[in-house]
C-alpha cells in the first residue's frame with residue numbers, strides 16, 4: 089500500500105538565523121535524500137495549512153493567535169533564547185501542523201497506509217501555552233487531537249525517538265488515558281524532563297538513555313519498554329516524532345545510533361500498527377542536525393515505512 093510524503097516549500101522559509109542549527113538546509117537535505125528512484129513510489133502531496141480549530145485543541149486559542157501575532161514583518165523575533173522566528177515562520181508552522189492533520193485524514197480514509205511529513209519547524213517541545221526548543225506548534229499533538237475530534241478515534245499513540253525528550257507532547261498527553269506517549273531520549277539533556285518515573289496515568293513511558301548509549305541500548309529500550317507498552321495500549325493510530333539527532337554524527341547530543349537503528353525501530357512500529365490499526369502510522373520530522381546523517385536516517389525511516 090501507499091506511503092505518503094507531505095511537505096511544502098513554505099517550510100523552507102522559516103529562517104531562525106544564519107547560525108541556528110534548525111536550518112532550512114535540514115529540510116532540503118531530507119527532501120534530497122528522498123529524491124532517488126527507490127522513492128518513486130511515494131505519493132507526494134503538498135501540506136495544507138492547519139486550521140485554527142485544529143491548533144486550538146493542543147494549544148489554547150490565545151496561544152495560537154499570540155504565536156501568529158509574534159511573527160515579524162521583517163528580521164527576526166525571539167520567542168525564547170533558541171526559538172527564533174522570521175517572516176516565513178507562521179506559514180511554515182501552519183504547514184507543519186497541517187501536514188500531520190492531512191496525513192491522518194489520508195490514512196484513516198484508506199488513501200494510504202502510512203505517511204511521512206517532511207516539515208519544519210519541529211513540534212515536540214511545544215507545550216500547550218509555550219513555544220520552546222525550536223518548536224512553535226506541537227505538530228504531533230495537533231494531529232492526535234485532530235484524529236480524535238474529526239474521525240472519532242479513541243486510543244492514539246505517539247512514539248518519539250528524537251534524542252531530546254518531547255516535554256510538550258508528554259505535557260499535552262499525560263492527563264488523558266486514551267493518549268499514549270513513549271519516548272527514547274538522551275538523559276540528562278535538554279529539556280530536562282523524561283525521567284523514567286514520569287508515567288502520567290500509566291500512559292507515559294519514558295526510556296532515558298545515558299550519553300554514549302548506542303544501538304544495543306536503544307533497541308533494548310524499544311523492545312523491553314516502549315513496544316510492549318504500545319502493544320498493550322492497542323493503538324488505533326501511531327504517530328511518530330521522527331527526530332534523527334540520536335545519530336552518532338549529530339552535533340547536539342551524544343547518543344550513537346546509526347541509520348539501521350531508525351529503520352529497525354520503524355519496521356517494528358509498522359508491524360505493530362499492522363496488528364492493531366491497519367498499519368496507520370503518521371510520522372513527522374523533528375530534530376537531526378548533521379545534514380548527511382539526517383538525510384540518510386530519514387531515507388532509512390521512509391524506506392521502512394514503504395516496505396511490505
Ligand SMILES: [Zn+2]
Pocket residue numbers: 250251252331333374375376
Ligand atoms: Zn531533538
